[in-house]
Each structure stands twice: as structure tokens, then as C-alpha cells.
Amino acid sequence: MIFKGTKVSNGYAIGRVKIIHQQEILVSSKKVDDVIVEFNRVKKAIENVVMKIKDEKKLYANRLNVNDLFIFDAHITMAQDPEILSLIKLEIEKNKESAEYAVNKVFDEVIKTFQALDDEYFRERAEDVEAVKRKILYELLKIEEVDIDNIDEKVIIASYDLTPSQTARLNKNNTLGFITETGGVTSHSAIMARSLDIPAVLGVKGIMKELQDGELIIIDSEEGLVILNPTEEQIKEYENKIRLSQVYTEKLNLIKKLPTATLDDRKISLGANIGNLMDYEKALEVNSDGIGLFRTEFLFMDRPSLPTEEEQFEVYKTVLSGMNSKRVVVRTVDIGGDKKLEYMPLPKEMNPFLGLRAIRLSLTYKEMFKTQIRALLRASVYGKLAIMFPMISTIDEIRDSRDILEQTTTELRNEDIEVSDDIEIGIMIETPASAILCEKFVKYVDFFSIGTNDLIQYTLAADRMNEYVSYLYQPFNPAILRLIKMTVDTAHKYNRWVGVCGEMASDKYAALLLVGLGVDELSMASTNLLYIKDIIINSNYKDLKHLAHRSLMLEEAEDVINYLKEHTDI
Known part of the structure; x- marks a missing residue:
């Protein structure tokens, strides 16, 4: 029996x-x-839940990508929602x-409201409310929440749903994969599966009533399939896969130490x-050519106050010294938008x-900015540091940022603190x-360094998380390709290098x-690095320049994608 999710x-997983x-x-x-006692029970329960979610976020901070930790923040916001309360x-x-009946009734009404929406992204938020x-x-x-920490055998987990904390607790050594009846591409379980690099198929309707504990199944997370009671032929097929x-x-492990160059x-x-x-440890494992993007937000998040200069210095020093003179591009803190700090009350904005x-x-909260710059400059002597300023849109912003950098450098040297003379300075093109x-x-x-995620969003005026306009969010749109080409050609004219992160x-x-298109550096999650390296070292730059030239002449993103598929052998 085959289920589609x-x-x-x-x-793939067999187990x-x-x-x-x-x-x-x-x-x-x-x-x-x-009624007063009863409502106080609700408030106390919510207070305890918020505390537990914060503890879970801290506990799993090193297991998950920092960008995926927002799930815990979203649940805190829901728990504290004043309208629901x-x-x-x-x-x-x-x-x-x-208290129990009132909480159940009100939350169920909110869940029904989300489930009735046409937008898939918002429908999936019903699971978060649940x-x-x-x-x-x-x-x-x-x-007590069901404990899945102590599973001591290699299995495929199946559940109607898994909470974020349960998913984060999955033991990668024993979890071959997992399936749920609920969830979609943007659900918390999906985000966690990608972050933990575990095969998973979600939204498999009706499967729980068909499954029995200990039953042999196959997960094909490439196609979104779950095969119950597979035949010998199917088992052999997937064992081969x-x-x-x-x-x-x-094979990829064999090319770790090879230089990245086309044929x-x-x-x-x-x-x-x-x-x-x-x-950072994963970057070392795949022998990356350096750190193309060091997001520093994790140092500022999930804590009661700003990180000290010393705390930041120790982290920057660890990474710089560990990369053995390979370039480390550190992006100064990118807070705001979807990333909020509890201890820094920011203005409520219509469009953050x-x-x-x-x-x-950073330029509004200059002391915070200067503390980060001091820590970076002190750490610069331990490796090859490059400092990158995010979301620069005007000349004044880069001038002001450089002024603070130069003033801080002078102050440190006046304090007899050594600062490297070889620090590269860059900006993100977003x-x-x-x-x-x-x-x-x-x-x-x-x-x-071209931050394509935001460049696409701001150029095409399309929020990639909004299902209504996600069709507009097209990395291969010729307008995006032309902006990249414009940046590369201008930079090379003045002997500057260009990365894409x-x-x-x-x-x-x-x-x-x-x-x-002439980009000099590609930066990505370590899990993808060797795969991309294998493709590049088996390609000819001359051919790729021709592909890029032809792609710039096309009209639609779909035309570009089809052209690339037709003219590449990957």
C-alpha cells in the first residue's frame, strides 16, 4: 500500500x-x-508554558539552524496573545x-478559523495553535508530554503530529525518518526535518489507522511517498537507492580536499x-574554503540582555582561529524584520x-553596534577577518558604518590592543x-556579497512566505540575473570580488x-557544499559563460529554468 504525502x-529510509x-x-x-481563581490558573499555566518553551529553545539552539528557532518564538507569541486571553x-x-474547558474552546475556535483560510501557509499555522x-x-x-528521547533502536517515527520540541529531540542516530498525518512544506515539523537533515514525509492523510507498531515501511522523501508492507522488489529497489x-x-568525501575549479x-x-x-563545526567537516556568511544573530537572541564584548570576542576568536587563515566573512547583526529581541523594545511597524x-x-543603537565592532576587531588578529554590513542602501549608511569602524580601531590601538591591518570590508547587495x-x-x-533571498523579495515585491504571491518569487527572473551581472561587472572593473550567500x-x-555570470564565491549550508563542488569541478567555465549570456536574453524565469535543464547534464 502506497500513501502520498x-x-x-x-x-530514503527503510525500517x-x-x-x-x-x-x-x-x-x-x-x-x-x-472565576478569579480559575482565570489565575490560566495565567499561571501560560506563564509556565512560556518558560518551558524558552528553556526548550535554549536546549536545542545548537541542534537547529538559528533561522529555524523562530518556531519557538512564534509559539511564545501565540501563548501570550492578549486577544485569546x-x-x-x-x-x-x-x-x-x-480553565481547561475555556482554553480548549477558545483555541479550537481559533484553529477552525485558520483551517478555513484558502492560504496554505496560514492553514498550516493551525497546527502551531494546536x-x-x-x-x-x-x-x-x-x-507530561510524550518522551521520545529514550528510543534506543533504529526506527521510523510515526505520529499524528509532532511538536517542535519533540521533533528537535529526535535522536539522529536512531531516527531513520519520520512521518506525520499533519503538516506541509512550511509547518514546524518540515522546517525541523530540513534543519536536522532527516528524511520525512508529512501530511500523509489516514496513515495512522493503517499502521501497526513494528511494521516494515519505506519512506521516499524525494517523492513524498510512504510504502506500507513493501514487496521484496520494492525493498531491493530502495536498498539500491x-x-x-x-x-x-x-564520492563527495573524496573531493573534499580538491580545489574548487572548473575543468x-x-x-x-x-x-x-x-x-x-x-x-561552524560542519563547515570544518566539509573543508569549506572559508566562511562566506557568519550570521551573528544567535549571540543576541534568547537571552535577557545584550551580549557583552567579551562573550562576542570569544566566539569570533574561536571561529577565526579554527578556520586556519581561511577568510571568515562576519555579517554584523541583522536584527529586526522577523527577528526581535525581548530586551530591546522596538517600535511596532506596519511592515518591519x-x-x-x-x-x-545598528546605526540607531550605536553602542550595541560599537560593542560588536570592538569584539570583531580584537578577534581579527586570530585569523582572516572580513566584516560585512547588511542591508546597505545608501552611501551615508556605508560612510557612517566605516566611520564607527575606523574610530573604534583608533580607540583600541590607543588602548594598546592589537588590531589586524588586513581586514576586508564589504556590504550585502540586498x-x-x-x-x-x-x-x-x-x-x-x-x-x-549578494543576499539573493532579500534581493529577490525586494526587487519583485513578493514575500516568499506568502502563498498568494509566492509564484512571483523567482530566483531565475531575468531582472534578478541582470542585477547580479551588473554588480559582478562593476565590482570586477574595480578589482573587487563578489560572493553570493x-x-x-x-x-x-x-x-x-x-x-x-562571473561570481567569485558561492556560500551555502555545509550540507550542500560538496554537492555543488562536484558539479562545478565537472563543468567548463567557457560553457557556463555562454549559458549565462543566453539566460540574460530570455523573458521569463521559466524560460531560464527550461533552458538550463536542456543545456546542462546534471
Whole structure:
């Protein structure tokens, strides 16, 4: 029997099922006498839940990509939602209902509202509301969440749903893969599966009533399939797929130490994107050519106050010294937009992605910015440091940023603290303005790094997380390719190098196209680095330049994709 679900990660798995049954919650109407006591129980339960979610976030910070930790923040926001709390209070006061009944009723109404929406992304948020409701009810009813930490055999996990904390706790050594009845591409389980690099198929409707504990199944997360009671032929087919995947992995390990260059000797730097020290260790494992993007937000998040200069210095020193003189591009803190700090009350903005974020926030909170710069400059003597300013749109912003950098350098040297003389300074090209003004920026920088995720979003005016307009979010749109080409040509004219650190760099077709456009460095998650390296070292730069030239002449993203598929052998 074959079930179809949603593909959310990569890989295959063959194994016995371990069914995880969530604790059943039975809530019925129960009248109470003291409504104040009852509502206080709700507030206390929410307070405890928020504390537990914060603890979970800290506990799993080193297991997950820093960008995926927002799931825990989203659940905290839902738990503390004042509108939901007021509805719960009304239910208790008006109908004299118990805390458990009021929480269950109000949250169920919110869940139904989300489930009725046309937008898939928002429909999937119903699962987050359900997870928060369950946590609050567990707290009220003194029920412990099902423990999946102690699974001591290699199994495929199956559950109706898994909470973020359960997914984060999955033991990679014993978890061959997992399947759930709920969830889609943007659900918390999907995000975690990708972050943990575990084969997973979600949204497999009706599968739980067909499964039995210990039953043999196959997960094909490349196609979004789950095969129950596979035939001998199917088992052999997937054993072969797993074997070929392992052989390919072994092949990739053999090219770790090879230089990254095309067959006609065009050298490309392949850097790693890191967002915590665990990512840094993965970069070392794949022998990256350096760190192309060091996201520093993890140092500022999930804590009661700003990180000290000393705390930051120790982290920067660790990475710089560990990379053995390979270049480490550190992006100054990019807070704002979807990343908030509890201890820094930021203004409420109608559109935070177009508001006080990244360099704009750093130049507003200059002491915070200067502390980070001091820590970086002190660490610069331990390796090859490059400092990169995010979201630069105007000449004034790069001038002001450089002024603070130069003032801080002078102050440190006056304190007899050594600072490297060989620090590269760069900016991220994330807006059309910065790409268009590239020639004006060159006298202030040594390099440009193109953040394609934001460049696409701001150029095409399309939020990639919004299902209504996600069709517009097209990395291969010729307008994006032309902005990249414009940046590369201008930079090379003035002997500056150009990197790309967005998701485009890890796409096989986009990577070849970017090399053909003249990009000097591609930076990506370490898990994709050797795969992209294998493709590049088996290509000719002359051919890739021709591909890029032809692609720039096409009209639509789909035309570019089809052209690349037709004219490449990957």
C-alpha cells in the first residue's frame, strides 16, 4: 500500500515503525464557583508554558539552524496573545466554565478559523495553535508530554503530529525518518526535518489507522511517498537507492580536499553559511574554503540582555582561529524584520521588513553596534577577518558604518590592543538600490556579497512566505540575473570580488548560472557544499559563460529554468 504525502526533506529510509501516540486530552464542561481563581490558573499555566518553551529553545539552539528557532518564538507569541486571553477570560466569567474547558474552546475556535483560510501557509499555522493549546492544557491537567528521547533502536517515527520540541529531540542516530498525518512544506515539523537533515514525509492523510507498531515501511522523501508492507522488489529497489546515495556521499568525501575549479581552471571559492558554533563545526567537516556568511544573530537572541564584548570576542576568536587563515566573512547583526529581541523594545511597524532592521538598527543603537565592532576587531588578529554590513542602501549608511569602524580601531590601538591591518570590508547587495549604486560603493568596500533571498523579495515585491504571491518569487527572473551581472561587472572593473550567500548558491542550476555570470564565491549550508563542488569541478567555465549570456536574453524565469535543464547534464 502506497500513501502520498508532502515532500519536505531529502533521502530514503527503510525500517520498522515506532508509533508515537500523543497523550489524549479529555475536556468537558465543568462549572466553577470562583472565576478569579480559575482565570489565575490560566495565567499561571501560560506563564509556565512560556518558560518551558524558552528553556526548550535554549536546549536545542545548537541542534537547529538559528533561522529555524523562530518556531519557538512564534509559539511564545501565540501563548501570550492578549486577544485569546481575553476570550478565555470572558468564557470563564460569563459561563462559569473551568480553565481547561475555556482554553480548549477558545483555541479550537481559533484553529477552525485558520483551517478555513484558502492560504496554505496560514492553514498550516493551525497546527502551531494546536501545539500551543496542547501545551497549556498539559500544564493545567498536569500531563507530561510524550518522551521520545529514550528510543534506543533504529526506527521510523510515526505520529499524528509532532511538536517542535519533540521533533528537535529526535535522536539522529536512531531516527531513520519520520512521518506525520499533519503538516506541509512550511509547518514546524518540515522546517525541523530540513534543519536536522532527516528524511520525512508529512501530511500523509489516514496513515495512522493503517499502521501497526513494528511494521516494515519505506519512506521516499524525494517523492513524498510512504510504502506500507513493501514487496521484496520494492525493498531491493530502495536498498539500491540508499546504496547509490551512500556511494555518492563517499564520492563527495573524496573531493573534499580538491580545489574548487572548473575543468578549464576558473577558480571558485566555496564558503559555508553558519549561524552557530555547530554550523561552524560542519563547515570544518566539509573543508569549506572559508566562511562566506557568519550570521551573528544567535549571540543576541534568547537571552535577557545584550551580549557583552567579551562573550562576542570569544566566539569570533574561536571561529577565526579554527578556520586556519581561511577568510571568515562576519555579517554584523541583522536584527529586526522577523527577528526581535525581548530586551530591546522596538517600535511596532506596519511592515518591519521595510523598517528598522539590520544596519539601520545598528546605526540607531550605536553602542550595541560599537560593542560588536570592538569584539570583531580584537578577534581579527586570530585569523582572516572580513566584516560585512547588511542591508546597505545608501552611501551615508556605508560612510557612517566605516566611520564607527575606523574610530573604534583608533580607540583600541590607543588602548594598546592589537588590531589586524588586513581586514576586508564589504556590504550585502540586498536591494535594487545597492545593486544600481554599486559603482558608487566601490571606493568604500573590498567586496560585495549578494543576499539573493532579500534581493529577490525586494526587487519583485513578493514575500516568499506568502502563498498568494509566492509564484512571483523567482530566483531565475531575468531582472534578478541582470542585477547580479551588473554588480559582478562593476565590482570586477574595480578589482573587487563578489560572493553570493543566498539560497540560490545551493541550487544546482543556479550555482552554474552564477559561476557563468562571473561570481567569485558561492556560500551555502555545509550540507550542500560538496554537492555543488562536484558539479562545478565537472563543468567548463567557457560553457557556463555562454549559458549565462543566453539566460540574460530570455523573458521569463521559466524560460531560464527550461533552458538550463536542456543545456546542462546534471
